[in-house]
Amino acid sequence: MVRARSLLLLLAGCGGSSAHPAIPEAKKIAIEANVAELSWYRAVSTCAQGPFEVSVDATGSKYGEDVELQLHTPRAVALDAVVLADGAEVARTHAVYDSGGTTTQKPANARCIADAHERLVIGRIGGGGGTGGGSAVTPGTLVVPPEQSSVTARLERVTETATTATSIVSFHVPHVGAKRITIKFWSIDPNDLLDVHFGIAHVVWRPNVPEPEYEAYLAAEADRERRRELEIAARPPPPNVTPAHRVVVTVVDPRVEEARARAEAERVRRAEINAALEVERGRRREAFCAAHHDDRGCWGPGGYQLHAALDEKRAAKAAYCAQHAEDARCWSDADWQTRRDAWNKRVHAARVVVRPEGPPPAPLAETAPPKLSEHAEWRPGYWQWTEAQWVWLAGQWRVPEADIVAEKTTIAPVEPPPPQVEAAPVAPVRAAVWIAGFWQWGGNVGWVWIPGSWQLRPEPRVEWRAPVWRVRGTVHVLVPGAWERR
């Protein structure tokens, strides 16, 4: 943290030194940080989850060097980052960051992630594991089956430099360290990366004077220190200071001491007598009780007969429990504890959210289909972490209701062909509703058939209104399908 702050201060000060006149004074020889590289990047897609990768070649400086990932963001973004030194992981971090550093807020990425309704479908369709199966779609959007090829999440270099930045992760490379430092970073859900910049700072530590001069300075410093130590050793030892002794005089009266010893011996003798008497009393009582089975004082209500009968009942319980380990009435505290531990473990496991250990697979290549309306927004596809596996969630257009009302949707110059006959596959869940396919105008490519899909109602008692093409003069205007209350 201290290193990160010093690095930031250093970076903030870069380029400002020439504005001040040089003060002629003896320069203090020291190791100083020198910025070898400071590059800023942004993601090509403004909705992306990575994984992104940036590498820096180590200079092999004998005084060490640092590599740091920085972030400039106007909103909360979640990031996982690992530092790899020649391919081996040396540092890892995971947090949500905003402009002030780490935050407990949730990432502000509503624009980039599918809503709960969209996610529901993939829970049943399955797939994933990098195969591209299990795409969920929203009705009324053109589905592009994700191609099997994946594309690398790309960063592009930017010329402007962020004035404020948060340190995400840093790594100090010692003298004989790695040759190549790679920082890999990603998020589990896509981040909204609009105006978000990532910075890579590479700082090399070296002396502020030429190396021979620095070596000479070190040798002189070592010599000075050695002489100082010799001086200290040659000094006469300080005079001994005798501490003042406190004399405590205890007067012992031999008669008192003798009386105390006698009392102690008497106490021990009494205790021994009482113990012997107690044993004898117990023995006699046992003998008496054994000879007097009717004595209630010995055997309680019912005398010996009932006492023995109740002992038999106790033995009967022990015999029952020996044969019925499953009966909770027979469990000891340890038995209860063993069971509770096992059951609590299950509950704990059910409550734990399984985080992926590594980054998602590289995003799949997809092409945005023709825009459905004037203000429709494209939410790119991404890998959704579901039930401990990555599932590809295809991109989609989100059509604002206002566009539908204002008929600012797709306009086609010609009438659509008759609908295709589709055989609906088996429903993923019984509650799913089959949304039939329809023709969409694709501009230069002409009419494109949007296949039907199984969907879940976003809320109870809503029905799907199928999309229609309305004739408006010489053109046809699309009224996208939507869920409507019954």
Add this chain to the structure above:
Amino acid sequence: MRRLLALALIGTSGCGMTWITTQATGTQGAWDEHVREEAVPLPGVTEQLKVELPLAVAYEQVETPGVNGAAATHHDGAAIPFALACSVTQSGKNRVFHSAFRYGSQWKKETGIAFLLEGGLAALLIGTASAAHPNGYIYGTFFALDALVAGSIFFIPRKEIFRQDDVLVSTPIRTDCPENLALDIGGERYPIDAVGKIGEVGEQALNEWMAAPKGPLLANFDGKSMELEIGANEQCTWLRAHDRAATCQPALAPRATSAEFTLAAGTLAVP
């Protein structure tokens, strides 16, 4: 009349009167001493798995501290996520053998002390009473009589009590939802995890089913199914809690509906 009532009230607190009252009403007038009990489990223990489906939405309670000495206020916070509740109980019978003394040494000590205290109190009250303050005679007489009763019950001979009862025993075992438990919603099975969750899709399917029930709603454990009864009241309670537009009016508002499985002992008691 008022004095009689007061007398009756005081009388119930007197040792002798208390004993007479308990004898007259047939309740146990003396406690057991030197009790020994042995409980022997009887065979035939069963396990009950109760699965409860909440119909209403519960909310976290948020406390807002009062300003300027005002009392803190509570209001509903975030909705508690939907989850079924499970409980496993073992039920069986114990044969309990009970032996004890009644009217034993403890009884003698306490009635003896009561006799002395009440006798002393009666003497004090009567001795300090006068024509100007006649209440002392009344209370003194009462305590004297009560002391007489306490003195006489001191001599009740010690009894030995033997009893044998079959007692129902219910032992709560666990509150997590066991493995192999599922919710069948209209013929479709949704596994229930240890904390009672059926997953996003399951919740959606349940919501759909509640809006328009098709087929039964069943709790399923190890292939055995029990119906979770959803009548008009249950359905309406659910809809009102989960759908703001619901307009139905339930005659009753049950908070949950449940199903109970009776299983062989040990089915769910294993760790």
